[in-house]
Amino acid sequence: MKKIYLEESEIPKAWYNVKADMPKLPPPLIMADTLKEPPIEMLQRLFAKELVEQELSTDRFIDIPEKVRNMYSIYRPSPLIRANFLEEKLGLKSKLYFKYEGVSPSGSHKSNSAIPQAYYNKQIGINRLTTETGAGQWGSALSMACKVFGLECVIYMVKVSFEQKPYRKILMQTNGATVFASPSRNTKNGIALSEKYPNTTGSLAMAISEAVEDALSHENSRYALGSVLSHVVIHQTVLGIEAKKQLEKIGQYPDIICGCVGGGSSFGGLVFPFIPDKLNGKNIDIIAVEPKACPTLTKGKYAYDYGDASNMTPLIPMYTLGNNFKPSPIHSGGLRYHGSGAELSRLVKDGMIEAVALSQKDVFEAAIQFIQTEGIVPAPESSHGIAQAIFEAKKADREGKPKTILCSLTGHGHFDMSSYENYLTGNMVDTCPTDDEIEDSLKYLPEAPELD
Ligand SMILES: Cc1ncc(COP(=O)(O)O)c(C=O)c1O
DSSP states (O other): OOOOOOGGGSOEEEOOOGTTOOOSOOOOOTTTOSSSOOOOOOOOSSSSSSHHHHHHHHHSSSEEEHHHHHHHTTTOOEEEEOOHHHHHHHSSEEEEEEEEESSSSSSBTTTHHHHHHHHHHHHTTTTEEEEEEEHHHHHHHHHHHHHHHHEEEEEEEHHHHHHOOHHHHHHHHHHOOOOEEEOOOHHHHHHHHHHHTTTTTOHHHHHHHHHHHHHHSSSEEEEOOOSHHHHHHHHHHHHHHHHHHHHHHHTTOOOOEEEOOOOOOOHHHHGGGGHHHHHOOOEEEEEEEEETTTTTTHHHHHEEEEESSSSSEEEEEEEEEEOOOOOOOOOOOGGSSOOHHHHHHHHHTTTEEEEEEHHHHHHHHHHHHHHHHHOOOOHHHHHHHHHHHHHHHHHHTTOOOOOOEEEOBBBOOOTHHHHHHHHHHHHHOOOOOOHHHHHHHHHOOOOOOOOO
């Protein structure tokens, strides 16, 4: 079967929270000055009360509000696609399945969290949300969700993406959002960062500093984050819950699950619902794929660090390259983040999840093979998963043990054609920070308890 669909009535009724099943929980978020957990009032000044409760929850399941399920019905359940044409072209015996989130109105999985975040804020009378966006996928998703629920939306878009992906910006504006290239002149953080780094192309960490400051300096305003934090990953578990059911329908179970990682929300969303099975002895290899230009899980340090560039957020226990790390302007804007979610980091640290890093030329080569066989243009971020899935399939075949591989296809790349042009014209360059550069960036980690 080419596409495995579920009925609308099978849209999950609850999200899954991996914290209920993790053998070792990540340590809590802490404040840099007190080294204590952030006061609830502070968290609630940033996020809606319900989202803060989800952030701290260890309940296994969290009910999805009916209004959110209704909005999900625009594009959920999303299809699971068997990439049989790609398999044929490559002569594979292994089977490749992709959970395709490009069918959402914003073109990626980001709507899965944008919708509930806008909903919960509207519920408590908030009228304005601020956020950052890297490649523009999260900004597109939040602008749409805000429009539906009647909230104003202010977006700080990483400068390099603002320039590389103008149509993403226009999509956000079409949904009524105000979009600034970050660092901007609209916030004190933006001005300070521009002065400190006059030639910067921006980073997600800088854009987060601006969005947080903006939310805190406007009444009735809250901040929305597109990845990393537990509540965001919880919302994304609709991916894994649906994929598991879809595979079950055709009598399959994955030997390998892989996908791209920026802050880790789509990856966590796809793989966490399989973690209980792995803990119960199922033999699944789970592989997180990141860019060599921003090798957080493969070369970063497991430590407490800020989530932003101006030291405004609580400290997060995560793999980090340091919040000063400036990834080169690769085309996968959504993967240029210095850290990774706390649960994902803990599971990598504990050996439950493996991490690998790929160069962007290899990633685009795989993306082109995918386009020319499956007819879907993947986002550059998603193509990291595709490249790894192909690698794993070939390896399994070579070893004479074909495998069933499940991979996230987190979004389409219709707004990323300039990246493809860059690849096709031979102008794409691969970059990779040196060990010295990473060590240098890690020197500025905040003083905080060591993590083991
Ligand atoms: C299409 C797409 N996939 C993946 C990501 C990575 O984010 P995350 O690791 O939170 O899934 C992004 C981020 O912007 C994205 O736009």
